[in-house]
Amino acid sequence: MKKNTVLGLEVPCGPNGVSVITVLQAIQGYYGYLPEEALEKAARELKVPLIDFYSVATFYKNFRLAPQGRREVVTCAGTACHVRGSEKITEEISRTLGVDISSTTEDGEYSLKCVNCVGACALAPLIIVDGRYYGQMTPLKVRRLFSDNPTKTEQTVSSGLSK
């Protein structure tokens, strides 16, 4: 593909121009997920079969076909986190927020994602909420972090975790 824009969005080029992956990354970068309509339009614009978009979008973990919650909770399931008990942390988040892994709460507030390793193993087990890292988590800290009064808990928990 020689074109370097799609749906008016700029797409970075590699040695072979833009690729299906870079197009999808650009669309997701703009919408936050891959809306069906946008994919159809982009496929027509680039004269690429729609199935190519879907096969790539469903193969790679980073692509999302549904909109995400307003807040994103990521739990790390790397080996270092696992041996320090990350499974219990994920379970507790799931229970406290009422959301399964890779899904979003009914009110559209939280999305829970479990990733393989974020490479900050000294903080294990850790979670990331809206880009902010919380290390040395315990199920109790999880509960405090997500209890009803978010502003109050955020303060107590973050001061407890900063060291």
Next chain:
Amino acid sequence: MDLEAPKIKSAEEFFYIQRNYQKQYRDNNRFIAICGDTGCTARNSKAILGSLDRCLKEKDLSETVGARFTGCLGLCESGPLVIVYPEEILYHRVIPDDMPEIVEETVQAGRIIDRLIYRDPSSGEKYAYARGLPFYKKQVRNLLSGNWKTDPTKIEDYIAQGGYEALVKAVTEMSPGEVVQEVKEARLRGRGGAGFDAGLKWEECFKASGRKFIICNADEGDPGAFMDRSLLEGNPHAVLEGLIIGAYATDAREGVVYIRSEYPTAVEKIKTAINRAKELGLVGDDILGSGFGIQIYLSIGAGAFVCGETSALIASVDGRVGEPVQKPPRLVQQGYLDRPTVVNNVETLANVPHIIKQGAENYRATGTEASSGTKIFSLVGKVNNTGLVEVPLGMTLREIIFEIGGGIKEGKAFKAVQTGGPSGGCLPASYLDLPTDFESLTEVGSMMGSGGMIVMDEDTCMVDLAGYFLKFLADESCGCCFTCREGISRLLELVQNISCGRGSLDQLDLLKELAEVVKDSTLCGLGQTAPNPVLSTIKYFEDEYRVHILQNKCPAGVCRALITFEIIESYCNGCGLCKKNCPSDAITGEQKKPHYIDKDQCDKCGICFSTCRNEAILKQ
């Protein structure tokens, strides 16, 4: 920073500019380095930098005292780390409010702040100077030393410390053949996992004709490994320099850095590095007037472990689904866009400038005969000094884990160390004196891999761990080969049966047999090495499997189906803490009277066990 810096057109111009940068660097030798790596940033090191900036402004010291937001300083466990230069005084677990005191006491008055210096957890001894720390003392930080003094966003810092000298030497004094020869003689082996001779790969690519590519594999997918991320975040120019030299040696005019999207900071740092190198003419056409030129592209992964396999990586760079293909033809014959392609790992490339600068013979002086140079390991898990360590290849596991790593957390017993990521294996205490080189690790059923080293103590269950890796690999299998797609899932099922207490000795035999089948009958490295964690845990910890099967017990107290929680009446003072925190409402009892756990209701999350202040909860 001189934004208008003109392109460097010759070696003379380079050395002239380097002298300027070196003078600037020397004149500003009073500075404070704050670790800006992901681990320390997560612990608020950005706010420390902000606090330092404010403090320097208030005291009117901005001109005389510098602030550098550096890459990983190594001792992640004690982050955020701050080093005061030129004395190299290391402060650990610093908070933003400490900065005014550091400036007043250490920078202005020349005194060391006792409460912020590092104390060895085992000996209790204090260390004020970074180089004296046992953690750093035994290391040979050839690749990582740049992190300490360099602001990764500033090419000036890198050049002032001798950066890009190797590139200048290669393109102005050496022919591509000579560069290849030097790397071959250095016996540089790929640091990504397989340990293939990098010089041989380059030689083959150099001999091919026409359009060629060189790709830097920064798709560090192994969980528990962050060496490549730290190199890219801390010293991106070193990797870039290696890539350009590699391109020169193989005569590839197009380079790609393939990096995983889970590392946003590393993506930013390498992007900045490429742009700065372009501005100075170190990337682009006619580098240093040599006639050689290279264009470098960034390709950001979309989240698939299998893309660390080179043929899958190439499919991904091309925007396709990352499925490995049959080799041969090997990639140096037919790779990206069906053209000859060399794929090198981040750390491999970072070694190249050192080889060119000091010569193959000097480089070979570190490490062993067959595995030369150093290797970076990410030492993580149940070890005291979690962090990034760089040691000569061939150092024993004991030295790394106990002398550098400071031993096991909370004085517990060492049980096993896992190297090589999901493709590697677990080694027991009897192998602690094994040298860490490519051959020794493979011989005993593990592998070097990319350098993750996960330490486990008595509280880690090996059956559970085998299940963890299998689950990871079952999720990450691309699904191309039947024995990988179905085989790993069946292996997982068998291991889960054992950890649920539904296992039998027949299943253990079946597990071993199936593991061998998966190993022998899959196409790529992912499938071929997938059974390693199972096979190595069975090999060294078969007793633990047997206890699960025959006695329905998990000795480490991890496998939920096999453990129970109970309250010891005489220890319980009825404080109600466990009852309040139990998510399953399984605990009953009146205040100030012993409580009880309803075993049917209990889902064994262990919250009561960790909250009880009187050690009244018994896990067995």
